[in-house]
Amino acid sequence: MSQDAGKLHRYITRKADWSRAKAPGCDRCPLRNRQGVLTHRSESGEITPFRSGYRRLPAKARLFIEGERPEEFFVVVTGWAHRYKLLFDGTRQILDFVLPGDMVGLPVDASARHIDHSVATITGVTLCAFPAQAVLRRLHSEAGFASRMLWIKASAEARAFERMTTLGRYNSRQRMAHLLLESFYRLRLCGAVSGLTCEFPLTQNILADALGLSTVHVNRILRQFREEGLATVADHTLTINDLAALEKLCDFDRSYLCETALFCDPFPAADSQVANQASRT
């Protein structure tokens, strides 16, 4: 909606210049060896790359604004982004973090074709782009493609339910523990974790807006965690100091993260395996 464009997106400080970058072949995609990846092979027999190329965005740049009708659909190849909503008083609620392998730009419904939340980068980001119309068309013509997207959505919904639960019923320490663990395990699926340490570009302000807390309180909780030897967030790095204690604190069960799905095209053979696995039952 156009009125949303008037909303103050104070967190976006850079212009999106959408610089184009040369994309490697899908067989050399950095995401290819990622655990949990589901790949896509065209059922209609095309070999021509479906994608329209790579895009590069700087940190704190706009990807989509709530109500927009995206022209392109993206898979994040490197970097962090976040989905969020801005309220009328300017506060922000972060809905989800977008990590390598996640997709952005699928509309809420096929006819209106707008998205219901905004997306902006946190770090610099490399994207694999696909024409939105071709994606929509393929959704309605290829069952394997549509059902894979369905499972991706279902796993995103599971994450949303988990977050809703922590927002509604957990205290601030439990919420923080849950978010740190979720991020850590998701990054591990990306192969971006070494031991119990990983890159962690989230500021305390961002953490606060994801957890429904104030920045000041996030600061105090992180200090507590540091002093108690639970976890350390400093210098854009997260270190889990006591995994068992953190998991116990928030009753963490990572089974809801089992499925991470990636959309990548074309990959011969992978598709039929997935289909077989599903219908074998």
Next chain:
Amino acid sequence: MSQDAGKLHRYITRKADWSRAKAPGCDRCPLRNRQGVLTHRSESGEITPFRSGYRRLPAKARLFIEGERPEEFFVVVTGWAHRYKLLFDGTRQILDFVLPGDMVGLPVDASARHIDHSVATITGVTLCAFPAQAVLRRLHSEAGFASRMLWIKASAEARAFERMTTLGRYNSRQRMAHLLLESFYRLRLCGAVSGLTCEFPLTQNILADALGLSTVHVNRILRQFREEGLATVADHTLTINDLAALEKLCDFDRSYLCETALFCDPFPAADSQVANQASRT
């Protein structure tokens, strides 16, 4: 998971007896004339009803428990249910309310085939049942079916994002206003609203668990709303007394509810219309 079965589902007081009921033909389905309904026609040419029949459940009966692998997939025809998670300390977070036309029982992922949350009835419920395996199989063979399910999931995700936002950033009055309005507009799509009044079977305890509040506080807010002439919840009935004021209170924008989708089979002709509309771009 089996350990979840041990969790105390204190809110379930009735045994599920799953009494079977005679189902009318889909052409006489009470949901048929509902606004926003998307219907399903088999692409493989079968005319035999896909569904396995009607089921009836009493109030406060279990539908699914977190971790279970459903044998059947349901569309609610009449009555209210709720999706929820139980925490280790026995508290409950309600994730969503299930109204006529909504579906339950789709697993989080195709291979594990378990669902990530529990579902229980609130009122007595009539369900239209489908064999789970047939649904999964059809998802992987019919693009129209899979993509329709995708849009249903996408609209459910939009509702989840909206709820996350209110849980994270709204105060108790705004959350209550938002939930009342969302329920009201969803019921209106079901045709279950007359004027500014509708059936509303949610107890204060249920409202509290949906909004992340205490029952005591819900009581006080409802009293405030009554005294201020905003809305009245009493005798299982919701009356919106001042729609504009309520919407202003929580900055309500119902555009995220535009899409309500129903799965019903077989309905000749309806399917191709949907497909055309989508690919017309």
Next chain:
DNA sequence: CGGCCTGTTGAGCCGATTCAACAGCCGTGG
């Protein structure tokens, strides 16, 4: 009849907020 669920109201408390001040860092512009 008694027990349980639902709704209701009061009193006191605590977790998290708001407001405020300050230090370090970085990019920008004079």
Next chain:
DNA sequence: CCACGGCTGTTGAATCGGCTCAACAGGCCG
């Protein structure tokens, strides 16, 4: 080049929204 403003992180003090505990009334069901 340095000065400045803005962002990030940090800490203290005061406030308040919503919670817990507690008590009680009405209705329904066994």
